[in-house]
Amino acid sequence: MYEKIVEYLLSSSYQIAFTGAGMSTGSGISDFRGPNGLWKRYSPEIASADFLRKDPKSFWEFYSVRMRGLFEASANPSHKALAEMERMGLLKWVITQNIDGLHQQGGSRNVIEIHGTMRRSYCSTCFEPYESSEVLKMIDQGQNPPLCKCGGVIRPDVVLFGEPVKEIERALKIASRADLVMAIGTSLTVYPANLVPRTVKENGGRLIIVNMEETPLDEVADEVVRGQVEKVLPEIVE
Ligand SMILES: CC(C)NC(=O)[C@H](Cc1c[nH]c2ccccc12)NC(=O)[C@H](CCCC/N=C(/NCCC(=O)O)S[C@H]1O[C@H](COP(=O)(O)OP(=O)(O)OC[C@H]2O[C@@H](n3cnc4c(N)ncnc43)[C@H](O)[C@@H]2O)[C@@H](O)[C@H]1O)NC(=O)OCc1ccccc1
Ligand SMILES: [Zn+2]
Secondary structure, eight states: OOHHHHHHHHTOSSEEEEEOGGGTGGGTOOOSSSTTOGGGTSOGGGGBHHHHHHOHHHHHHHHHHHHHHHHHOOOOHHHHHHHHHHHTTSOOEEEEOOOSOHHHHTTOOSEEETTEEEEEEEETTTOOEEEHHHHHHHHHTTOSSOBOTTSOBEEEEEOOBTSOOTTHHHHHHHHHHOSEEEEESOOOOSTTTTHHHHHHHHTTOEEEEEOSSOOTTGGGOSEEEOSOHHHHHHHHHO
């Protein structure tokens, strides 16, 4: 079925994966812009630094629901397939936009969380670190917004809209070394993260897209697969 992709993987020397929320819908976590995406129900503005400053209570009402869902979720066959590719030496890095930590739970070791992680939080005033599971307990006890001992508002360790993407230099350095990138379960609409697959392609590398819906890079891709990642990726590994 996916001979071409297997051939590309085997004939490449520095393969990376660039992943998005479509990886985790199979684990019961909503994506953003898909048919049942979060942005169909909420305005993306809620995931911005401005909104956290203006209305931390509503911000946490949105994030605490997602955080609980994330703690109940587990890695699906698509996460495990990428971990298997890494073990086979056919995948050097996973650069993910996801904040759910499911790649690591699926067994991947070389993971860059370009938009941060929901599993850690910190004080927006003194940067004191907090485990998100502790923060959820504070909210359960009625403390919303959750406050640090210094009185500062605690926030999840994720990159919000309007905030700089700390890991972008490191991710683009790796992309400039790669000769193959698989863009998986992402609409490729968020900047500057979406420079990662572009950089590999502009350096003469190959681009493989596995996504249910169209993306802005389909026309420059070497291979496009319209299918469910939790079905397609295990078949590629077989
Ligand atoms: C929306 C976009 C237009 N906006 C941006 O890109 C903005 C910049 C910008 C503003 N206005 C603009 C106008 C034009 C262009 C750009 C901009 N970017 C920023 O603000 C960035 C920060 C962006 C990071 C925001 N944080 C996230 N997440 C963490 C939080 C959280 O998650 O709550 S982004 C968020 O979107 C990312 C991308 O979404 P996808 O993962 O691709 O998910 P999506 O739903 O879109 O697609 C999923 C696809 O999977 C498919 N699918 C679903 N299930 C399956 C399945 N089972 N199988 C196969 N496919 C499947 C679906 O069909 C769908 O196509 C997510 O990963 C997630 O991380 N920061 C910055 O620019 O800072 C500057 C700066 C510099 C210096 C100093 C100060 C400031
Ligand atoms: Zn503090």
